[in-house]
Amino acid sequence: MDTAIQNREEKAVVFEDVSLRFDEQVVLDGLSFELDHGATKVLLGVAGSGKTTILKLTLGLMRPDSGRITVLGQEVTAMRETDLFELRRRIGMVFQESALFDSQTVEGNVAFRLLEEKVPEAEIQRRVSEALQFVEMGHTLKLFPAELSGGMRRRVAIARAIVSNPEVLLYDSPTAGLDPVTATTIVELLVKQRDVYKTSALLVTHRLQDAFTMATHVFSHEQNRMIPVPPGASWDSKTSFMVLKDGRKLFEGGAPEIANSDSEYIREYLSP
Amino acid sequence: MSGVPYRMAFSLTESVKGNVLAVQEYSILSWRGLANLFSQPRYLGDILQQMDTIGVGSLPIVILTGFFTGAVLALQSANSLARFGALSFTGQLVSMSMVRELGPVLTSLMVAGRNSSGMASELGSMQVTEQIDAMRALGTDPIRKLVTPRLTATMFMLFFLTILSDLVGLAGGSAIALLLLRLDLNEYWTSAWQTLRYADIFMGLIKPVLFGYIIATVGCYYGLSAKGGTQGVGRATTQAVVVASVFILAVDLFVTRLLMVLLGPL
Numbered sequence: 363m364d365t366a367i368q369n370r371e372e373k374a375v376v377f378e379d380v381s382l383r384f385d386e387q388v389v390l391d392g393l394s395f396e397l398d399h400g401a402t403k404v405l406l407g408v409a410g411s412g413k414t415t416i417l418k419l420t421l422g423l424m425r426p427d428s429g430r431i432t433v434l435g436q437e438v439t440a441m442r443e444t445d446l447f448e449l450r451r452r453i454g455m456v457f458q459e460s461a462l463f464d465s466q467t468v469e470g471n472v473a474f475r476l477l478e479e480k481v482p483e484a485e486i487q488r489r490v491s492e493a494l495q496f497v498e499m500g501h502t503l504k505l506f507p508a509e510l511s512g513g514m515r516r517r518v519a520i521a522r523a524i525v526s527n528p529e530v531l532l533y534d535s536p537t538a539g540l541d542p543v544t545a546t547t548i549v550e551l552l553v554k555q556r557d558v559y560k561t562s563a564l565l566v567t568h569r570l571q572d573a574f575t576m577a578t579h580v581f582s583h584e585q586n587r588m589i590p591v592p593p594g595a596s597w598d599s600k601t602s603f604m605v606l607k608d609g610r611k612l613f614e615g616g617a618p619e620i621a622n623s624d625s626e627y628i629r630e631y632l633s634p
Numbered sequence: 635m636s637g638v639p640y641r642m643a644f645s646l647t648e649s650v651k652g653n654v655l656a657v658q659e660y661s662i663l664s665w666r667g668l669a670n671l672f673s674q675p676r677y678l679g680d681i682l683q684q685m686d687t688i689g690v691g692s693l694p695i696v697i698l699t700g701f702f703t704g705a706v707l708a709l710q711s712a713n714s715l716a717r718f719g720a721l722s723f724t725g726q727l728v729s730m731s732m733v734r735e736l737g738p739v740l741t742s743l744m745v746a747g748r749n750s751s752g753m754a755s756e757l758g759s760m761q762v763t764e765q766i767d768a769m770r771a772l773g774t775d776p777i778r779k780l781v782t783p784r785l786t787a788t789m790f791m792l793f794f795l796t797i798l799s800d801l802v803g804l805a806g807g808s809a810i811a812l813l814l815l816r817l818d819l820n821e822y823w824t825s826a827w828q829t830l831r832y833a834d835i836f837m838g839l840i841k842p843v844l845f846g847y848i849i850a851t852v853g854c855y856y857g858l859s860a861k862g863g864t865q866g867v868g869r870a871t872t873q874a875v876v877v878a879s880v881f882i883l884a885v886d887l888f889v890t891r892l893l894m895v896l897l898g899p900l
């Protein structure tokens with residue numbers, strides 16, 4: 363079989379030669395990459411380099427000018443908006459500013475997709491409280507988003523994204539603007555989601571230390587927290603990096619490669 | 635050099651293109667908003683909630699405008715009628731004007747002021763805070779979930795609000811007839827009632843349904859196309875009211891003429 367076609371069916375997300383411009387500004391310029399099932403790809407790049415755009419393209423919330431995007435074996439770029447809704451139910455997205463529905467309580471927000479799918483009442487309650495416990499927000503059921511802090515909102519947004527057990531998760535800067543302690547809690551959640559549920563994920567972040575934590579830690583069931591990958595261990599965290607610049611892929615590879623990269627731009631990007 | 639004319643021509647074609655695009659987007663939105671009613675899923679709870687906001691919430695202003703319009707109408711027509719010694723036709727004039735024209739139009743303008751703006755600002759803030767995108771990301775069609783219930787509720791409630799406004803207007807007219815003109819109330823109501831033909835009532839009740847469609851689609855369209863933060867939401871809100879009001883008055887003229895042709899001269 364043609365490797366390209368085989369890829370589209372076997373990978374979680376495939377971008378092939380995707381280009382997008384807004385008026386005169388080129389945002390993506392022939393970008394191609396693949397995300398394996400169960401793997402996490404960290405998207406790095408300066409503000410405005412098109413990271414959010416990539417996530418929105420993956421969901422079909424935006425459309426590229428050219429190129430092909432395949433998600434879970436379905437060609438997003440060839441689907442109509444009305445057909446996309448079905449596929450989107452298998453994907454979860456955490457928006458940069460959380461984008462919680464402010465007319466609904468935390469419970470209403472997290473239950474939203476389950477209510478849409480007409481899941482029985484009792485099961486909704488169970489799964490909502492389970493998802494909220496996962497993000498340690500079980501006590502906020504009846505609060506409105508306006509009553510929460512930024513970090514709490516981010517966690518509710520994560521609960522809303524994971525409540526239906528999606529196959530792919532898209533995280534847009536989940537730790538941006540948070541204090542280091544809260545940020546680490548959230549990274550731990552992402553690690554847990556990756557290692558416990560084997561969800562494929564695209565993770566946008568500005569905080570390099572979070573990306574490296576993702577790559578160098580795994581979730582330990584016994585200790586119920588994340589631990590550093592033991593040196594010499596045969597398993598890895600399935601986390602890779604992609605650096606964007608001027609709409610193109612400047613670098614793609616694992617944690618050791620990016621740390622030892624001799625590209626001037628990346629060295630500068632990595633230096634604190 | 636031809637720089638300036640070229641740029642002017644360019645920005646002109648750009649703005650024409652933008653307007654054509656906006657009309658196209660508006661048409662798609664208003665078509666899909668209505669078409670969604672005929673397929674699953676339907677959001678009954680949202681429809682009822684909107685009926686409450688639009689219908690019950692608008693009661694006070696609809697009653698007040700209806701009453702004062704009917705009253706001033708009686709006053710004005712009595713003034714003209716007295717010159718022909720035809721003061722007893724006051725009831726007829728008030729009822730014809732209220733039912734055919736002022737009831738539907740004024741009620742719609744009031745509801746446009748309240749609800750086109752309300753919809754534009756609510757959906758507009760959802761748009762600029764990415765809640766609309768979040769809804770799409772969760773696999774729910776925002777047109778189905780947000781636009782269709784508002785459209786249904788506005789068309790439905792405006793119909794009844796207009797009937798109410800007509801009645802209150804007639805009552806306002808009768809108050810003037812009794813207190814200032816010293817007319818016989820019985821005569822007022824009988825002539826008001828008997829002058830109405832089916833054509834009048836048909837015209838008076840088809841209008842609010844059309845105007846309700848305009849109010850909701852324009853409000854939702856401006857909300858969903860809001861850009862540029864809170865300022866953009868403010869702009870969308872004002873534009874929605876202005877466009878919906880002008881749209882209502884223009885459509886009113888055409889519908890009136892069309893119905894006069896179709897239903898015969900009156």
Ligand SMILES: Nc1ncnc2c1ncn2[C@@H]1O[C@H](COP(=O)(O)OP(=O)(O)O)[C@@H](O)[C@H]1O
Pocket residue numbers: 384387389407408409410411412413414415416
């Ligand atoms: N809807 C839009 N209209 C016009 N320009 C946009 C739009 N969305 C994004 N852009 C532009 O595209 C570029 C990439 O944006 P984005 O993907 O949000 O970057 P980031 O990497 O910071 O998430 C930015 O320069 C932004 O101004």
Ligand SMILES: [Mg+2]
Pocket residue numbers: 413414415458534
């Ligand atoms: Mg971004």
